[in-house]
Amino acid sequence: MRSYFELRRHPGLEWAGLALVAVALIALPWVLADIGTAWVRITNLAILYCFLALGLNIVVGFAGLLDLGYIAFYGVGAYVYALLASPQFGLHLPFWVILPLGAGLACIFGVLLGAPTLKLRGDYLAIVTLGFGEIIRIFLNNLSSPFNLTNGPQGITLIDPFRIDGFSFATTQRVLGQTLSSPIKYYYFLLAVLLVVIVINLRLQNSRIGRAWEAIREDEIAARAMGINTRNMKLLAYAMGASFGGVAGGMFSAMQGFISPESFVLVESIMVLSMVVLGGMGNVFGVVVGALLLSYVPEVLRYTVGPVQQAVLGRTLIDPEVFRMLLFGLALVLMMLFRPAGILPSALRKRELQARTRE
Amino acid sequence: MSAPLRDAAAGEPLLVADRISKSFGGVQALADVSFTIRRGEIYGLIGPNGAGKTSLFNVLTGIYAPEAGTFTFDGHALAGLKPNDVAERGIARTFQNIRLFANLSALENVMIGRHVRTRANVFGAIFRNASTRAEERAIETRARELLEYVGMSPQANTLAKHLAYGDQRRLEIARALATDPRLLALDEPAAGMNATETAALKGLLESIRRDGVTILLIEHDMKLVMSVCDRVLVLDYGRKIAEGPATTVQKDEKVIAAYLGGEVTLSLRRR
16 A cells, blocks of 8 residues: 555656556457467456455455355356346346346345354354355255256356347457457456456445454454444445355356356365465455466466477476466465465555564 | 533433343352442442453443343443444443554554444445545544544554553543543553553543543552542452442452451551
């Protein structure tokens, strides 16, 4: 935050910087498309992970509630979209109706799953939320009989893309002599939503509500003695976090066109939590950096580990997938050693962790 | 501070405790404790270690539920209220083992105290409409006023945990005052303070009372208690053993026995 305020003293510099970032973000998909359309898709998924990480950051970073089942809300949002915009029930509602619905339902689930955990802390909270996350996935997996709601492990196919009147996000168009492919259309949409989500996060953090969450994380008993209704504030954190997950899930459904319970497994929850922790719990920009890093690096490795080994050794010694997890583990260990508060720690977390190491 | 409470209500009962009992396992922490705190007074709560003073605070502020007995605050029963409801009703407290939000600045600590008297919800926070912005400004202004009031303006941006011990105690008072209490319950505010700080604290307590807030004070510093309290309640082993003006209580034999260990010690003292 301090560097931001220093920037504020030179408003010209700040605006120039923002303009530069904006131009770069607008140009990005065209540059990536030249390398390969796959990279635009990867970028879109990375932005989805940013949504998830930012949502989880509200629960974990702001309110200090360790949630290991967060991906369930992503699943709820994804299935809401899939069921209301696919041949599964023959429903084809427009996306701007379904996304808020998905967010709302995820929000309700957030409150339902949050309510029983209100008195739990730390390890116990982690275990219970982990269980809840799995319960949702198992439901999705098994709700194919007696009434076929989710189509079970086969998942739901032929999900509608986003469509505004005649403008479909799924087709490639020629606009002003440029090829506007489907991933590029989604990219701009996602980018716009990401900006909104970041602004919401920043504003929540710096508000009466954000301060109440900080108080709960710092000292719950003192927070209650100061008149903060910790029950409502915790539920609010769960609800807000879950609704971000729900929106992200809906977009995931539309972009992929196919979803199955396999996309919402525990490892995904852990991945999102790692993004929050790696980036810097409680720091909105840190969390975005964490999400981007953990989304891109594995993909870069996927495309480089194999060919590099072929070129150097003449054969593939280590499977790229194995190598990926190896590096991932190493990165987390190194991070815990050298940057325990994350890449861009929130000013607050940094202070806490320094205090702990000094003690 | 709010308008001085120098009206007809002064002297009327503000808090009535009626036969409060609480035990932990086999230990009777509080047994049938009854007392009345009048508006505008500084009411001392003293007793040897383990007498049940802090337990009484915890029962009063809703952290524990009493096993028997009732508190009536300003004419309404406090039975079954959660700590946040108690704060909302107008009872604010500090803690014996300081419980500040250690990693937040002094100013933020006091701003959090305003939570219960402000209204902005999620939508206000996200859209930052005019009323939310005005409320945020008011919260900060009020928090700065309160820091000034307890003499901590220069430390507004210091993290709570980096403050000197005495300052942390004063910050806790400022944070409690931010909830606009009618009764301020202080749990050993002078603990760990040096003589100068204690003298300043005495001045602070008197000005808080002058500004219309009734004070319930647990304190071990007898000099402070005797000089600042209007009336004193003495607890020993969870029972009320004396109540009355400080000067009377000071001479009460049961109180002397409780503090000094009965006749043996007294005879030693006579020598």
